[in-house]
Amino acid sequence: MSKPIRVLIAKPGLDGHDRGAKLIARALRDAGMEVIYTGLRQTPEQIVAAAVQEDVDVIGMSILSGAHNHLFPKVVELLKEQGVDDVLIVGGGVIPDDDIPSLKAAGVDAIFTPGTTTTTTIDFIKNNVKRK
Amino acid sequence: MEMINKMLSGDKRACARLITAVENDPDEAEKIIKEIHQYTGNAHVIGITGPPGAGKSTLTDKLVKSLLNDNKKVGIIAVDPTSPYTGGSILGDRIRMQDLALDPNVFIRSMGTRGYLGGLSKSTKNAVKILDAAGYDYIIIETVGVGQSEVDIVKTADTILMIMVPGLGDDIQSIKAGIMEIGDIFVINKSDLFGADRTATEISMMLDLNQNMDRRPSIVKVTAVKNEGIDKLIEEIKNHMDYLKESGVFFERRRKNLKIEVVELIESELRKIVISHTDSENKLDNQVMNIINKEKNIYDVRDEYLSAIKK
Numbered sequence: 272m273s274k275p276i277r278v279l280i281a282k283p284g285l286d287g288h289d290r291g292a293k294l295i296a297r298a299l300r301d302a303g304m305e306v307i308y309t310g311l312r313q314t315p316e317q318i319v320a321a322a323v324q325e326d327v328d329v330i331g332m333s334i335l336s337g338a339h340n341h342l343f344p345k346v347v348e349l350l351k352e353q354g355v356d357d358v359l360i361v362g363g364g365v366i367p368d369d370d371i372p373s374l375k376a377a378g379v380d381a382i383f384t385p386g387t388t389t390t391t392t393i394d395f396i397k398n399n400v401k402r403k
Numbered sequence: 404m405e406m407i408n409k410m411l412s413g414d415k416r417a418c419a420r421l422i423t424a425v426e427n428d429p430d431e432a433e434k435i436i437k438e439i440h441q442y443t444g445n446a447h448v449i450g451i452t453g454p455p456g457a458g459k460s461t462l463t464d465k466l467v468k469s470l471l472n473d474n475k476k477v478g479i480i481a482v483d484p485t486s487p488y489t490g491g492s493i494l495g496d497r498i499r500m501q502d503l504a505l506d507p508n509v510f511i512r513s514m515g516t517r518g519y520l521g522g523l524s525k526s527t528k529n530a531v532k533i534l535d536a537a538g539y540d541y542i543i544i545e546t547v548g549v550g551q552s553e554v555d556i557v558k559t560a561d562t563i564l565m566i567m568v569p570g571l572g573d574d575i576q577s578i579k580a581g582i583m584e585i586g587d588i589f590v591i592n593k594s595d596l597f598g599a600d601r602t603a604t605e606i607s608m609m610l611d612l613n614q615n616m617d618r619r620p621s622i623v624k625v626t627a628v629k630n631e632g633i634d635k636l637i638e639e640i641k642n643h644m645d646y647l648k649e650s651g652v653f654f655e656r657r658r659k660n661l662k663i664e665v666v667e668l669i670e671s672e673l674r675k676i677v678i679s680h681t682d683s684e685n686k687l688d689n690q691v692m693n694i695i696n697k698e699k700n701i702y703d704v705r706d707e708y709l710s711a712i713k714k
Contacts, residue, residue: 274427275490275491275492275515275517277423296493297493299491300486300489300491300492300493301486301489301491302489302491303486303489303490303491304491305485305491305492305494305513305515306491306492306493306494307494307495307497307513308493308494308495308497308498309497309498309501309504310495310497310498310501313501316505317501317504317505320504320505321497321504321511323415323416323419324415324418324419324504324510324511324512325419325511325512325513326416326419326420326422326423353416354416355416
């Protein structure tokens with residue numbers, strides 16, 4: 272309890288479907304993590320500013336608008352500009368399989384598509400957090 | 404420490420890292436606080452408290468925007484509850500403050516209570532000190548949504564805003580002990596709702612009954628989502644600070660709070676000693692059996708432990 276994993280959950284882009292983000296926030300909470308929930312329609316700049324101030328271990332982004340190929344890499348790039356290289360970055364939403372390799376190459380650590388169990392996500396985070 | 408120098412020069416990431424360190428590691432906390440002590444004591448610390456859903460985060464957002472217009476730097480610490488079952492938490496106060504995330508003169512940090520019950524977390528005070536040293540003129544602490552008795556904020560803030568909303572109960576609620584006693588300014592949010600005037604009257608009548616009061620807390624009606632009444636509230640916050648400084652209460656409160664803080668630190672070290680004694684060799688289990696079997700009573704057992712600790 273002394274050192275919980277801190278996760279920022281954000282919804283970049285313009286779609287308003289936050290049920291998935293809220294569900295995952297709740298699941299991570301129940302897994303003992305501190306979840307900073309930032310709400311809808313976040314710009315990559317806002318997400319990175321929040322991640323820096325909250326000093327999170329993980330950034331989780333949910334997107335259903337189709338703009339993932341632009342927004343996810345943008346977040347990674349802005350983090351690098353700030354010198355942040357030890358944060359685990361995961362994304363979720365309706366993301367075509369074909370897009371996943373390029374997102375990973377851009378620096379997103381994992382992509383979780385519909386049907387993923389919350390346990391899979393929780394385990395991935397617990398096993399891959401970069402900061403101890 | 405290099406991190407401290409960076410923080411002092413305004414680096415937000417260093418500031419965030421230091422807050423994490425004081426939250427997670429008591430030994431680190433001690434080192435950091437010792438080093439920054441000389442830079443603290445300058446910020447005006449404002450506590451915002453009230454029941455869940457009263458509008459604390461929304462009001463914080465509007466207050467901060469107004470303070471920024473005065474060219475001030477504002478730090479915000481927003482506390483939300485940690486689950487007593489899993490240790491997890493949802494820290495959701497930033498949702499109402501999205502526009503502030505990118506402002507260079509704002510720093511927002513969310514904290515879980517991590518088992519602490521007074522409306523704040525154990526590390527909130529130290530996080531305030533870090534923001535204070537980092538040069539934030541105002542530090543706003545938003546407590547968890549409170550019920551009736553979470554009053555730790557009085558030990559940490561200079562000015563306390565008690566956020567009320569219409570329709571939460573009759574006038575008996577307003578004369579109960581606890582949180583109704585700690586407000587320096589009573590803010591009635593959602594004043595566009597039916598019953599706001601009545602809530603204001605009830606609080607006013609409650610204040611009429613207070614005795615030995617140097618300063619009567621003011622009552623301000625606002626509607627935070629519509630940004631109504633915020634200027635008046637800022638004026639009252641500044642009036643309260645003027646009062647604190649002119650009356651000497653400012654110094655008096657901080658002196659009292661430091662005394663409490665030192666005593667708490669001593670208690671927490673003593674508790675470690677107590678735990679180390681009572682943990683050893685199942686001795687406590689045996690003693691408890693003696694109590695159940697009526698061979699000893701709780702006070703005798705206490706005295707046995709105390710004499711062992713004193714040796």
